[in-house]
Amino acid sequence: MPIEMNAQTRIPTLDIARFTHPTSPEDRDAFVAELGSAYREWGFAGIRNHGIPQDQIDRAYDVFQRFFAQSDETKRKYHVAGGGGARGYTPFGVETAKGAQYHDLKEFWHIGREIPRDHHCADVMQANLWPDEIPEFREVGYGLYQSLDTLGAQVLSALALHIGLPENYFVDKTNYGNSILRPIHYPPITTPDIPNVRAGAHEDINLITLLVGASAAGLEVKSRTGEWVPFTSDADTIVVNIGDMLQRLTNHVYPSTTHRVVNPPGELARQPRYSTPFFLHPNPDFLIDVLDSCVTDENPSRYPEAITAQGYLEERLREIKLK
Structure with missing residues (x-):
């Protein structure tokens, strides 16, 4: 089956059922090759037939929108001062893209992994907060x-195979990863000629990011030639992109591509935008050290020193003004 190309974007969309429920070993191998090629070129791809029911996604968006519709006073009850935005609510006007002059036009909530409070990573992985006003928020x-x-683990398995690693390479490196689900609300833009954008040009920090059900256009991906390419996925497609941690681990074999969320033109700017990325992180104590299989004479190691995932995360959170 050929790769589908979104006519608007040229960024590939692939059917992950060819990997999870293949019709033949050859088709599974072909999927791995096509996915790896897409990420080497773009750092982005669309994933369809991912197995997450649309009604589950719709229910989640309904719950998230109802939270953001609460009063500012109510929402700020769940802001953890000094917490680096790790859990709970982060107000509008806080996060700023690395190197940007102006803050992003968004507010968001962070859901993290539920771990026992006596877990050895509990000191760097805070307990979740849940809004009392919306009882089903936690379950949904x-x-x-x-x-x-689960979907992210499947994508990582295919990417591991593409660079000559065992299919299960990432399993014990992400099983208590400090991954984050981030429901985002971009409020209507009512001030003309505002210098801020909804999300400034940036790269993600983590291994991979899965973006489910963005409610409006605006996502743009920077090509290798410097062109900004719009990527508005179909309703049944989840956008998955490479983050800086995987770029570093693979010595830039998988590039972490710059992207942004631009302000829509005219009256469309007066409509809110909602999106929900899932930032898949490795375990906090995972050592990000360039893989031998990704070092060649043509691509010598760019990172002679290793760093833990937690150390890298804290460094980057300071850069984007969450710490």
């Missing part, structure tokens, strides 16, 4: 977290 939000975590 964490249910989507778990579904995206």
Whole structure:
């Protein structure tokens, strides 16, 4: 089956059922090759037939929108001062893309992995907060977290095979990863000629990001030639992109591509936008050290020193003004 190309974007969309429920070993191998090629070129791809029911996604968006519709006073009850935005609510006007002059035009909530409070990573992985005003928020939000975590593991398995690693290479490196589900609300833009954009040009910090059900256009991906390419996926497609941690681990074999969320033109700017990315992280104590299989004479190691995932995360959170 050929790769589908979104006519608007040229960024590939692939059917992951060819990997999870293949019709033949040859088709599974072909999927791995096509997925790896897409990520080497773009750092982005669309994933369809992912197995997450649309009604689950719709219910999650309904719950998230109802939270963001609460009063500012109510939402700020769940802001953890000094917490780096790790859990709970982060107000509008806080996060700023690395190197950007202006803050992003968004507010968001963070759901993290549920771990026992006596777990050895509990000191760097805070307990979740849940809004009392919406009782089903926990069940629905964490249910989507778990579904995206499972899908992310499938994508990582295929990417591992593409670079000559065992299919299960990432399993024990992400099983208590500090992954984050981030429901985002971009409010209507009512001030003309505002210098801020909804999300400034940036690369993600983590291994891979899975974006489910963005409610409006605006996502743009920077090509290798410097062109900004719109990527508005179909309703049944989840956008998955490479983050800086995987770029570093693979010595840039898989590039972490710059992307942004631009402000829509005219009256469309007066409509809110909602999106929900899932940032899949490795375990906090995982050592990000360039893989031998990704070092060649043509691509010598770019990172002579290793760094833990937690150390890298804290460094980047300071850069984007969450710490």
